[in-house]
Amino acid sequence: MDNLWRDDEAAGLEGLDLLVYRSRLIGRDANLVVWGGGNTSIKGTEIDFRGREVRVMRIKGSGSDLRTIERKHFPGIRLDDLEPLYDREAMSDDEMVAYLVHCLMEPGAPRPSIETLLHGFVPRPHIDHTHADAILALTNTADGRRHVEAVYGQEAIWIPYRRPGFVLSREVAEAVRRHPKARCVVLEKHGLITWGQSARESYDATIEMNSRAEEYARAKGKGKAAFGAAARRPLPAPARRAVAARVAPFLRGLLSGRPHSGEEPATGDGAAAVGQRVVLRFDDGEDVLDFAGSEAGPQLCLAGPATPDHLLYTKPRPLLVAGHAPEDLETAAGLADLKRAIEAGLLKYAAWYDLYFKKNSTGSEPRLDPFPRVVLIPGVGMLTAWKDARHTRIVADIYHHTIRVMRAAQGIGEYRSLGVKETFDVEYWPMELYKLTLAPPEQDLARRVALVTGAASGIGRAVARRLAASGCHIVATDIDVEGVRALAEEIAAREGMDRAIGLRLDVTDEASVKAAFEEASLAYGGLDVVVSNAGIAHVSPVDRMSLRDWQRSFDVNATGHFLVGREAMRILEEQGIGGSLIFVASKNVLAPGKDFGAYSAAKAAETQLARVLAIEGGEHRVRVNIVNPDAIFQDSGLWSSAVREERARAHGVRPEELEEFYRRRNLLQVRVGAEDVAEAALWLASDRSAKTTGCIITTDGGVREAFPR
DSSP: OOOOOOHHHHTTOOHHHHHHHHHHHHHHOTTTOOTTOOEEEEEEEEEOTTSOEEEEEEEOBTTOOTTTOOGGGOOEEEHHHHGGGGGOSOOOHHHHHHHHHTTBSSTTOOOBOTTHHHHHHSOOSEEEEEOOHHHHHHHSBTTHHHHHHHHHGGGEEEEOOOOSSHHHHHHHHHHHHHOTTOOEEEETTTEEEEEESSHHHHHHHHHHHHHHHHHHHHHHHTTOOTTOSBSSOOOOHHHHHHHHHHHHHHHHHHHTTOOOTTSOOOOGGGGGOOOOOOEEEEEOOHHHHHHHTBSSHHHHHTTOOSSHHHHHHHOSOOEEOOSSOGGGTTSHHHHHHHHHHHHHHHHHHHHHHHHHHHHHOOSOSOOOOOSOSEEEETTTEEEEEESSHHHHHHHHHHHHHHHHHHHHHHHHSOBOOOOHHHHHHHHTOHHHHHHHHHSOOOOTTTTOEEEESSTTSHHHHHHHHHHHHTTOEEEEEESOHHHHHHHHHHHHHHHOTTSEEEEEOOTTOHHHHHHHHHHHHHHHSSOSEEEEOOOOOOOBOGGGOOHHHHHHHHIIIIIHHHHHHHHHHHHHHHHTSOEEEEEEOOGGGTSOOTTBHHHHHHHHHHHHHHHHHHHHHGGGTEEEEEEEEOOOOTTOSSOOHHHHHHHHHHHTSOGGGHHHHHHHHSTTOOOOOHHHHHHHHHHHHSGGGTTOOSOEEEESSOOGGGOOO
16 A cells, blocks of 8 residues: 655644645545545644633544545544543433534534544544555454454454444543554454554554555455356446446436336326435446456345445445346347346345334334445446435445455455444434434435536526536536536536536437437436527528528427437436426527528427427426527527628618617517526426426517417
């Protein structure tokens, strides 16, 4: 394991700044901690608000990430207040949390780590706690203690598994006091604790102890097939992606509450009330393919996660889909067989979870959802599911680590995880359940995915930004691929990791449309909203128009909407949880303008297509509506200088007067912008319009001739 400490970087740092530096080094190495795991601390003296010198421990705050942690993420705990707790016989989690609030140096500081007492009770100035894969490979075996002793001898203290809290903190502290020459503590199925007189010494101990564990595992596993023989060979990469893109919407529908085969779909007022949607992520890493297709995979999947921290993300166990033939997946019959196997597997998993809950519940716990967050498909890969793309990435990353731990543990001996009761006690830990009650309400479009065409500029870009701001994941598409990639980066920077992707999509190219929708399914599992917006404008009197220009307008403004609408309906029907299609048409559908024949006719065709889709989509709870804007000049690709000049000529005004002309001709005398169209699209995308379909919403300031009728 690499030691990342650099004296030139640490030079001049002291106290809390040195703790930040050390913590970030640990956080940078995913082999040590992942996604908010682990914690670090330092003890020293500080001046309190009254100018008194007090002994203080700075420890990582709950919910912060070591990789990006800052000074503000380390609440200060007064040790003179904390240390007397060591003499208590017992303390509940609630009592501990409430007590620590009174020990804070700064009111309103982040809540200290759940392992604050452990760090406080151990009499060492610098302490690091990691959940390193190498350590877990030792502890998560049938004879973990023996392997730890073989690696460290008397340098390590072995602590049998216990959930974090007061009792574990006391046990660790007592053990350290009894073994003053020990250099670390190994927590069964939970990780490593190291310390030092300096920040460098503590960090070096972390790296050294993990390196020794890695070397031991490597030597023990040499020449062994940890997962046994390969029972299922992976499909070629393009075939894997194609299969995943086809089954992801089906799986997403089932995980989001779509009725299973034989169940009656919701009707009446409850028709829109599907279960909580999830977002999916596809991953076909070599380790996943190797594990999912291995001889030992089915049995190891039943063993559970590597640590309590992993459990909170991956749930007690994954679903390994069985009962299909990977070599036939590229055929229609094979794909149908796989879908049946997925559905059967989910039903079996939910039945197991229900029994697991009933056997272990005290009767006071609220039952969590019974579905897996990790679905392994031999020959294809892994689909992870949760509330947003960031969390599906976390689940995937953690399961990669779980596979790595299982592989190393199998090489050392035989992988073991938490017992069933221990697993339940962590999953339904009151402190974790309490955290759920503190979560802010989800946004209107949370857990949803929208594909927007023509998103590189104008209306499309405004719609993508507005939907994203309301919690939606965005698939921004355009022939201007650089434009939509820049938009996706902007949205992700503002709204969160992986919240948007930018893809090239030519709406006139059937293969391009299909490919973009497949990429959306691989990135997010499917779609909930499609905004068909891409368009072009051609200005010419009919008697001077070329056939090529006429056909080009229909290719983009009519056929393009057909190709997008057809692909959208296929995915939405496959999901079975409803959805919203929004077609951006034009005021010209109802009130065509002079010299706009090709544009007006094509947009009228688009509108009629949308109406038919509203009829056909009703039985699938897919709503289809139309927005008719007018004169959206802002950031628009439609209003080229040539189009401006032609429209100005048609209305008898100068080009520079054109925007003002359109403003004055509408009833409200207002300038209409792309954001106004985006607001209409937002309403149609959300459940606030759950009972609206086949509707035309005008966003034109009120053009009398264009009133829908």
